[in-house]
Amino acid sequence: MMDDKIPQQKKPLIYYYIIAMIVLLLLNIFVFPMLTGMQVQEVGYNEFRKMLEEDRVTAVEKDDTMYVFAATDDRGVERYYKTGLWDDPELTQLLLDKGISFTEVIPTQASPLLSFLVSWLIPIMLFIFLGRMLSKRMMNGMGNAMSFGKSNAKIYADTATGKTFADVAGQDEAKEALTEIVDFLHNPGKYAEIGANLPKGALLVGPPGTGKTLLAKAVAGEAHVPFFSISGSEFVEMFVGMGAAKVRDLFKQAAEKAPCIVFIDEIDTIGKKRDGAGFSGNDEREQTLNQLLSEMDGFDGTKGVVILAATNRPESLDPALLRPGRFDRRIPVELPDLAGREAILRVHCKDVRMEQNIDLNVIARATAGASGAELANIINEAALRAVRMGRSLVSQEDLQESVEVIIAGYQRKNAVISEHEKRIIAYHEIGHALVAAKQTNSAPVQKITIVPRTSGALGYTMQVEEGETVLLSREEAFNKLATLTGGRAAEEVVFNSMTSGASNDIEQLTRMARAMVTRYGMSDKFGMVALEQVTNQYLGGDSSLACSQETASQIDEEVMKLIEQAHEKALGILRENRDKMDELAAYLLEKETITGDEFMAILEKE
Ligand code: ADP
Ligand code: MG
Ligand code: ZN
Helix, strand or coil: CCCCCCCCCCCCHHHHHHHHHHHHHHHHHHHHHHHHHHHEEECCHHHHHHHHHCCCEEEEEECCCEEEEEEECCCCCEEEEEEECCCCCCHHHHHHHHCCEEEECCCCCCCHHHHHHHHHHHHHHHHHHHHHHHHHHHHHHHHHHCCCCCCCCEEECCCCCCCCHHHCCCCHHHHHHHHHHHHHHHCHHHHHHHCCCCCCEEEEECCCCCCHHHHHHHHHHHHCCCEEEEEHHHHCCCCCCHHHHHHHHHHHHHHHHCCEEEEEECCHHHHECCCCCCCCHHHHHHHHHHHHHHHHHHCCHHHCEEEEEEECCHHHECHHHHCCCCCCEEEECCCCCHHHHHHHHHHHHCCCCECCCCCHHHHHHHCCCCCHHHHHHHHHHHHHHHHHCCCCCECHHHHHHHHHHHHHCCECCCCCCCHHHHHHHHHHHHHHHHHHHCCCCCCCEEEEECCCECCCCCCEEEECCCCCCCCCCHHHHHHHHHHHHHHHHHHHHHHCCCCHHHHHHHHHHHHHHHHHHHCCCCCCCCCCCCCEEECCCCCCCCEEECCCHHHHHHHHHHHHHHHHHHHHHHHHHHHHCHHHHHHHHHHHHHHCEEEHHHHHHHHHCC
């Protein structure tokens, strides 16, 4: 991710102003009066008259509010005094008689130029200065609020992202498609000669964590052309019209820097289908989308601006975005296969110190369906575990354990489980394993454990496929159902009771059986009819029924029938192998965790 670093927020300017004001206020109230007060002493008018009579006064000055006079004090030192104005008509005569100099201060007439400066120009300049400082600060701090319409797409030139195709493992098709684009940017002449047009845009589509963003960064690393990257959510911002302005700005920048690549991550945030219904926020988004569409039409392909975008919700994108001339190339970035997983693990192992004899293939086989991000996480968890254990190298065991942490959570070593319940759990797990082992076409058991996990799992049986299969036959699917019912079936056979422990099995079981009926065309009753549609392929795979109410209830019946058959099969297997089940369960109870090999050894022993 290319994240937006927000600069460290300094104390707001207003804070300093307030402090300055308080200091000034304190000076005004306490300090200045003290200074001036020390020099001029205030006295009563009678005192003034008395000093006059005593001939101690040497000079008098009158201003608007008081008399200020100089007089010698008791010790013969001349000092300044002041007193309030008093309506005293005899004063003038008295002063004249005594020959004391007296005067009224002429109010100072400030020069008009100076007063203009002081009262107008300086405050205005002050305000302009403050305003600039504040706005600068706001631009830095709040980012987009004040930077009207300026896109903050960052420029990534050359290897600024530090990623290359070597960092992306297992996405060979996607890499190939992108290599072509990179190549075009390097020498467009080759393509122009033949008359081929560069695709204007390519859309990376796939489930979360498969490396779409990573691929785009790698393109930047490989292309050696400027790379503008922006996330869809950055378009959706505070002011109406901002999104559109940003798009405009982005493309203007891009056109100046051509040839270059523009990458819009999570494009579904702005590229959603436009529809009539919706709340007010839609207006803004629609404007942004319209702007994007028209910009994409606007620039000509020969300039060498290529737009990449990534999303995991392609079905929600507006069709206008997907038509030729816009994102006319769609690059699937799917979950990695076995070889891909191993390659991804290898890439992430590069920077981790490992023991010599690490077998990544085992880990790859145990992580069917994991995304690149999850695999990266597994390696990191293993490294953390090694540190926790005080080792300096990561071991195979760390990797194994971290796979389980990702699947089922951490071990709950001190969970209190009664002996009786432990027995039930042991039989339940052995039930799964035994049913799996006694069927052909089902993946071998790799590990059985009854150590509880933080995810709530009380135990589990891990099955790992030998290699990779891309097809699921009807037998295999049915065997999976039987294996999943095996846990509950064991409880029934041994304890003649049922527990809530099978709830997760039941959930998986039902989903599987439903898919067999409604999507894989594996039921006798319906045959090859699609009764369900997957609506959200890359995000969980929700599906919605596409049939009548009546058919829906028949589907339910069919699903129940299928599960019942699987259940019967499991019960049969377990009853037949009751002795082995007891032996295995006792062994598991004692050891808590056993490997697939130990399991098979006991099973095959005469
Ligand atoms: P998304 O497809 O959701 O954009 P990202 O590109 O953000 O996924 O991938 C997240 C992280 O997963 C990457 O930073 C990288 O560490 C890891 N990863 C995902 N796919 C791969 C891959 N094919 N090869 C190597 N690492 C991968
Ligand atoms: Mg991403
Ligand atoms: Zn179970």
